[in-house]
Amino acid sequence: xxxxxxxxxxxxxxxxxxxxxxxxxxxxxxxxxxxxxxxxxxxxxxxxxxxxxxxxxxxxxxxxxxxxxxxxxxxxxxxxxxxxxxxxxxxxxxxxxxxxxxxxxxxxxxxxxxxxxxxxxxxxxxxxxxxxxxxxxxxxxxxxxxxxxxxxxxxxxxxxxxxxxxxxxxxxxxxxxxxxxxxxxxxxxxxxxxxxxxxxxxxxxxxxxxxxxxxxxxxxxxxxxxxxxxxxxxxxxxxxxxxxxxxxxxxxxxxxxxxxxxxxxxxxxxxxxxxxxxxxxxxxxxxxxxxxxxxxxxxxxxxxxxxxxxxxxxxxxxxxxxxxxxxxxxxxxxxxxxxxxxxxxxxxxxxxxxxxxxx
Numbered sequence: 001x002x003x004x005x006x007x008x009x010x011x012x013x014x015x016x017x018x019x020x021x022x023x024x025x026x027x028x029x030x031x032x033x034x035x036x037x038x039x040x041x042x043x044x045x046x047x048x049x050x051x052x053x054x055x056x057x058x059x060x061x062x063x064x065x066x067x068x069x070x071x072x073x074x075x076x077x078x079x080x081x082x083x084x085x086x087x088x089x090x091x092x093x094x095x096x097x098x099x100x101x102x103x104x105x106x107x108x109x110x111x112x113x114x115x116x117x118x119x120x121x122x123x124x125x126x127x128x129x130x131x132x133x134x135x136x137x138x139x140x141x142x143x144x145x146x147x148x149x150x151x152x153x154x155x156x157x158x159x160x161x162x163x164x165x166x167x168x169x170x171x172x173x174x175x176x177x178x179x180x181x182x183x184x185x186x187x188x189x190x191x192x193x194x195x196x197x198x199x200x201x202x203x204x205x206x207x208x209x210x211x212x213x214x215x216x217x218x219x220x221x222x223x224x225x226x227x228x229x230x231x232x233x234x235x236x237x238x239x240x241x242x243x244x245x246x247x248x249x250x251x252x253x254x255x256x257x258x259x260x261x262x263x264x265x266x267x268x269x270x271x272x273x274x275x276x277x278x279x280x281x282x283x284x285x286x287x288x289x290x291x292x293x294x295x296x297x298x299x300x301x302x303x304x305x306x307x308x309x310x311x312x313x314x315x316x317x318x319x320x321x322x323x324x325x326x327x328x329x330x331x332x333x334x335x336x337x338x339x340x341x342x343x344x345x346x347x348x349x350x351x352x353x354x355x356x357x358x359x
Contacts (some may be wrong), residue, residue, distance in 0.1 A: 013077050020074040027067035030094065031102040034059065038130045060113060064120050067099055072127075080201050083342045086336030096121050100292055166197040166213075174213075185217050194218040202231035202247075205240040214250060221247070228260025234275075236268050245280055251286035252306055262294035270315075282318050289315070290333050298337050300345035304352060 036051045049056050071092045094112045100121065104114035115151050165173035174197070177184060188196055198220040201209040210231070214221055224230055229237070231255055235244050244265075248254055268287040269277045292298045297305070303312040319334060336344050343351075 017074060017077050020070045020077070023066055023070040024074070024095070027063050027070065027253055028099055028102075030059070030063050031067075031099050031106075033104055049108070053108050056107065060107070060117075060130055064099075064103070064117055068096070068121050071094040071096060082219075092239065131221055166200035166206070166209060167204055169201060169204065169209040171209055171212050172351075174209065189217060189219055189223070193224055193226045195225045196223055196231065198223075198231040199225055199229070202243060203238045203242060205235070205238070205243050207243050207246050210243060210247060211250065214247065218251070221251060222257050224259060230254075230257045230259050232257065232265045233259045233268055236265065236272060237275070240276070242275060244277055248277075248280055248284050255285040255288040256291050257279040258291070263294065264288060264291045264293075266291065267293060267299060267302055270308060270311050271303050271306055273311055275314055278311055282314075286322070289318070292337065292339075296337070296339035298334060298345070300334060301337075301339055301343070301348060304345050304348045307352075 034049045034051070034056070036049065051059075073090060075089065093293050100114055100117035103117055104110040107113035164170075165177060181187075185197075188194055196213075196217070198210055198217070200212045202214060221231055225234075232244055232247060235247075256264050259268075263271075266278070266281045268284075269281060289299055293302075300312070300315055302308075303315060335346065336342055
């Protein structure tokens with residue numbers, strides 16, 4: 001019913017309503033004035049149809065079918081929410097009752113045909129109600145499927161958060177879990193922010209497991225958890241230096257993965273003063289020195305602001321070597337890069353008034 005109302009244009013609906021009205025009128029008129037007429041008064045069969053009973057049964061069957069379907073589709077074509085829906089329901093019911101009585105009066109066996117007509121219209125009404133029930137059932141199924149999917153995703157997140165395989169680094173246990181639920185990694189990846197198995201393994205320093213997970217789901221390496229941390233951000237915070245080195249050599253682009261506030265892995269290493277991994281990032285991914293946070297600060301800004309002088313010496317030495325190849329590009333994208341407050345790294349160094357930085 002809803003499909004008829006929603007998917008039918010106004011012009012088509014009006015045309016069908018006219019056709020249905022004509023069918024109702026014609027079939028109702030046939031019930032009042034059957035072909036061949038009725039026996040006149042004085043005859044033993046007065047009031048019943050003149051035609052043979054076989055023909056009358058055929059006319060009754062097809063006429064009732066046309067009348068009932070026309071009533072049903074007229075109701076379906078009335079716009080949803082119209083004030084005439086309830087009004088037409090009672091009018092249609094009254095027409096069906098009067099039609100059944102009219103056909104019963106002229107029939108050879110009034111009680112039989114009256115019962116048969118009401119039963120016929122009841123079947124049409126049941127079809128109408130069944131269609132409504134099916135539509136409601138489809139809505140319930142869609143809603144149930146959405147709830148089940150939500151529960152499944154939440155269950156997957158809970159299981160991953162407590163995944164002993166990632167904590168222990170057992171690749172065998174990982175594949176046992178995949179064998180139990182082949183879609184588990186896909187379900188995890190579908191969540192926008194989640195602690196993936198790679199997050200857990202990276203925080204625990206499980207190198208082999210992390211490499212295996214990186215092979216299975218490379219997207220996990222760039223997915224953030226609810227705290228805005230990628231797996232390597234967590235590894236840095238947990239001082240898993242060897243794991244970070246391994247993964248950077250497998251995928252150098254991970255140095256530029258942005259976490260909370262636009263802080264990349266390279267920025268975090270600068271903030272923590274990890275000289276060895278800063279050098280590793282510069283070697284494997286030189287462009288990471290150009291990345292900026294949400295405040296517009298690059299690695300030089302962060303090193304100056306947080307007084308990471310050893311890292312600053314590494315950065316400036318790297319810039320000097322790089323400037324021999326493309327001095328103008330390095331100057332504008334790194335040395336003269338302004339943050340949201342309009343400060344370059346050199347401005348911040350001057351504000352700090354620190355001779356070690358200036359030298």
